[in-house]
Amino acid sequence: MLRVLAVDDEKPLLEELLYLLRSDPRVLSAEGASDATEALRRITLALESGPDGADGIDVVFLDIHMAGLTGLDIARLLAGFARPPLIVFVTAHEGFAVQAFDLKAVDYVLKPVRPERLAEAVRRACAQFGLAGERPAAALPGAVRTVAAAPEPAPVRAADPGAAVADRRPEPGPDRSPDRSLDRVPDRAPEQIAVELGGVTRFVPIADIAYVEAQGDYARLHTDEGSHLVRIPLATLEERWAARGFVRIHRRHLVALGRIDELRLDAGTTTVRVGSAELQVSRRHARELRDLLMRQAMG
Structure with missing residues (x-):
């Protein structure tokens, strides 16, 4: 060993x-x-x-x-x-x-x-x-287990709780559609993102994320407590989180606008400070970012 x-x-x-x-x-x-x-x-x-x-x-x-x-x-x-x-x-x-x-x-x-x-x-x-x-x-932690020649599932008995719920659903009639009320999920944006850590799924509040860093087909989420890696491209998160105040400042970085502490222009280079991190702003995003920060400061 x-x-x-x-x-x-x-x-x-x-x-x-x-x-x-x-x-x-x-x-x-x-x-x-x-x-x-x-x-x-x-x-x-x-x-x-x-x-x-x-x-x-x-x-x-x-x-x-x-x-x-x-x-x-x-x-x-x-x-x-x-x-x-x-x-x-x-x-x-x-x-x-x-x-x-x-x-x-x-x-x-x-x-x-x-x-x-x-x-x-x-x-x-x-x-x-x-x-x-x-x-x-x-x-293997999290590995898919395979079972050879698995038997067919037994019919659900009426005594099973799941069957009792199914029996209470109205049967579709000639002038009525099936009742789908038990299948509906509220249509709202998620407040958390799931991240995997050692075979354990954690749910990180999106409000805790200060900025996101691109790493190929993955993205690293930076919070005050640490970082988490998710298999989601940065472009996808940019699209999903635009309404939450996340803005693209560079091809590698997506930043929560409200977490920017400082904007600095030095010798033609624009950077922002987010907590202890200093991130570069690309030329194509610099003007838009300044305008957004000014509008935010003026309410």
Whole structure:
């Protein structure tokens, strides 16, 4: 079984990765580090204790973009040791795959991490140690379980509560349409957005979102508490949330107008401050954004 260290400076993503790793029966232990300094300290202890020591690490699941040293920098440092732990890169960026495999990485997993894709990375790491890497598909968190030759469902009995509700619905007559009142859902805009985190669905209030960052076909929602990744293109959110006061300021950013604290023009470059984040405004959006902010300030 594998002893694992996961390294990511984004706490929600690190928690998700650790949840998935700890759910895998081939992983003996999974610990986390939220920055490169902590990761190097833990890895140094592992190297000093030896592969069979109490602090040993078999595999490091490593983010690439972090403050200070990058994941590639850490991998280059480890390459100088005689028996370094295996490296699996876990990143939102596709462009570093060649460098990663030049550094003898076992695998390169793209975010957001799918349970079945992470399970394949664990299998590859197990293979490097000569361990059995097979894992039943049903063991995957959130995996779809298949049942062979499932029997036909039994007829619903009148005693079943669901059947009783169905029996109370008026039968359609020659001059009457079926009553659909039990099927109707209120037609109103949702106040929350569902996000997945380690196999758990959370509902984030849209009012808590300060800005949204494009990441390919995904979008990262930034709130005061952290960030969440959803598989929705930024253009789709722009269209859905325009009535809620979200405005496009750049091809990469959608911002809640009411969360903008400061607009700055410096040497022809326009930026806005949203909490602790400073975001660039593209030229094509700058004039419209200034007009919107002025109208908002004047009520």
